[in-house]
Amino acid sequence: xxxxxxxxxxxxxxxxxxxxxxxxxxxxxxxxxxxxxxxxxxxxxxxxxxxxxxxxxxxxxxxxxxxxxxxxxxxxxxxxxxxxxxxxxxxxxxxxxxxxxxxxxxxxxxxxxxxxxxxxxxxxxxxxxxxxxxxxxxxxxxxxxxxxxxxxxxxxxxxxxxxxxxxxxxxxxxxxxxxxxxxxxxxxxxxxxxxxxxxxxxxxxxxxxxxxxxxxxxxxxxxxxxxxxxxxxx
Numbered sequence: 431x432x433x434x435x436x437x438x439x440x441x442x443x444x445x446x447x448x449x450x451x452x453x454x455x456x457x458x459x460x461x462x463x464x465x466x467x468x469x470x471x472x473x474x475x476x477x478x479x480x481x482x483x484x485x486x487x488x489x490x491x492x493x494x495x496x497x498x499x500x501x502x503x504x505x506x507x508x509x510x511x512x513x514x515x516x517x518x519x520x521x522x523x524x525x526x527x528x529x530x531x532x533x534x535x536x537x538x539x540x541x542x543x544x545x546x547x548x549x550x551x552x553x554x555x556x557x558x559x560x561x562x563x564x565x566x567x568x569x570x571x572x573x574x575x576x577x578x579x580x581x582x583x584x585x586x587x588x589x590x591x592x593x594x595x596x597x598x599x600x601x602x603x604x605x606x607x608x609x610x611x612x613x614x615x616x617x618x619x620x621x622x623x624x625x626x627x628x629x630x631x632x633x634x635x636x637x638x639x640x641x642x643x644x645x646x647x648x649x650x651x652x653x654x655x656x657x658x659x660x661x662x663x664x
């Protein structure tokens with residue numbers, strides 16, 4: 431009864447992993463996809479940090495580095511999503527060939543685009559999907575993450591109301607209150623589900639050692655991201 435956790439190191443995939451462990455699912459490894467370019471399916475910023483996170487979690491990491499998923503390579507967003515799922519499916523087929531694969535965990539909250547493709551993948555492989563965030567109230571989820579002891583850093587922003595000061599900021603109760611106000615004013619999703627912001631979990635109950643980051647920021651007028659210059663386990 432072995433499970434694979436689809437894992438970027440961000441808050442949603444980390445929460446799915448944590449909840450799976452709480453439910454007693456035997457998660458034996460993590461799997462990270464490193465898109466070379468923009469992606470409709472996958473978390474993209476700082477995915478190389480998943481290696482440190484996996485070390486802290488204490489699970490082996492499978493890394494998938496497919497070709498660039500640029501929008502020019504396929505005719506539309508739907509076709510791109512279908513193309514992007516292929517290397518993930520191939521990696522899971524290889525894992526299944528090694529022994530019994532029961533299912534995968536995923537951190538989708540509201541995205542039908544992502545979830546429908548992962549569900550299709552699971553159907554084709556004959557495995558289960560554990561998606562504990564799916565259709566949950568975003569603010570309740572955020573509060574549960576903070577109450578559980580997740581330390582979440584914001585690594586990328588791309589939405590009205592989110593300026594450079596948010597880059598590298600800890601997603602805590604004060605930040606959550608500000609996001610609630612930005613949701614009212616601009617429609618910013620409280621969990622960043624629409625790509626408004628991306629995160630990385632530097633510490634949590636599923637991790638043995640905290641991750642320390644040294645970074646600079648890059649701001650492009652309306653959006654920006656952190657540039658990690660060094661990262662290590664405390």
